[in-house]
Amino acid sequence: MMFDKDTQPVNLKSLITGVTIRGAMPEDVVAISKLWLEFMEYNARFNRSFKVKSKIGGRFARELEQRLTDSNYHLAVAEVNGQIVGYCLSYVSSKPYFFKLGRFGFIGDLFVLGKYRRNGIGTLLVEDAHTFFKRKKIKQIELLVADKNVNTIRFWNKLGYKVLLQWMYKK
Numbered sequence: 001m002m003f004d005k006d007t008q009p010v011n012l013k014s015l016i017t018g019v020t021i022r023g024a025m026p027e028d029v030v031a032i033s034k035l036w037l038e039f040m041e042y043n044a045r046f047n048r049s050f051k052v053k054s055k056i057g058g059r060f061a062r063e064l065e066q067r068l069t070d071s072n073y074h075l076a077v078a079e080v081n082g083q084i085v086g087y088c089l090s091y092v093s094s095k096p097y098f099f100k101l102g103r104f105g106f107i108g109d110l111f112v113l114g115k116y117r118r119n120g121i122g123t124l125l126v127e128d129a130h131t132f133f134k135r136k137k138i139k140q141i142e143l144l145v146a147d148k149n150v151n152t153i154r155f156w157n158k159l160g161y162k163v164l165l166q167w168m169y170k171k
């Protein structure tokens with residue numbers, strides 16, 4: 001919880017039915033882009049490479065809106081009492097032509113507001129992405145996570161995800 005902006009946790013465990021996972025609508029993209037900025041801020045604490053330009057939220061919101069009509073994309077939100085508290089952006093991608101794998105699923109963004117974490121919302125969002133990929137007949141799902149983001153790595157491990165690559169860099 002060290003990185004959480006709002007440290008007052010909300011315990012929804014007994015209220016998990018109070019969480020709605022639904023497909024995003026055009027009117028949601030501004031709220032989602034605000035969560036995205038928090039997500040990027042969160043990542044930037046692990047490494048400066050993840051810092052984003054200032055005043056970039058509006059452009060990101062417009063891009064999200066365009067993707068709502070692209071059948072290879074799936075943008076879902078988690079709503080509690082009418083507030084969007086998390087989102088997940090997943091999409092179908094393709095490996096270079098020489099790989100046998102071909103199409104694969106990619107979870108681009110997953111974020112739950114600090115005070116709503118550890119209530120199963122992240123898991124519900126990922127299960128919803130899995131349903132999307134199943135519908136698309138996708139056999140493998142991939143994602144990137146900062147190596148210092150150990151709590152999130154535990155989350156992915158619990159959901160059965162394993163390490164595929166080590167993404168290295170040098171300045």
Ligand SMILES: CC(C)(COP(=O)(O)OP(=O)(O)OC[C@H]1O[C@@H](n2cnc3c(N)ncnc32)[C@H](O)[C@@H]1OP(=O)(O)O)[C@@H](O)C(=O)NCCC(=O)NCCS
Pocket residue numbers: 001039042109110111112113116117118119120121122123124143144145146149151152154155156158
């Ligand atoms: C990763 C994230 C989406 C998880 O959302 P969440 O709603 O808290 O996840 P869940 O409540 O479904 O967690 C499921 C399980 O994952 C594990 N887990 C989740 N967060 C954890 C943490 N901080 N430390 C250790 N294990 C954790 C636990 O086993 C947890 O089950 P439990 O609470 O019964 O012990 C959320 O922590 C988040 O938004 N993090 C910041 C952004 C981020 O790292 N996104 C992912 C980028 S790849």
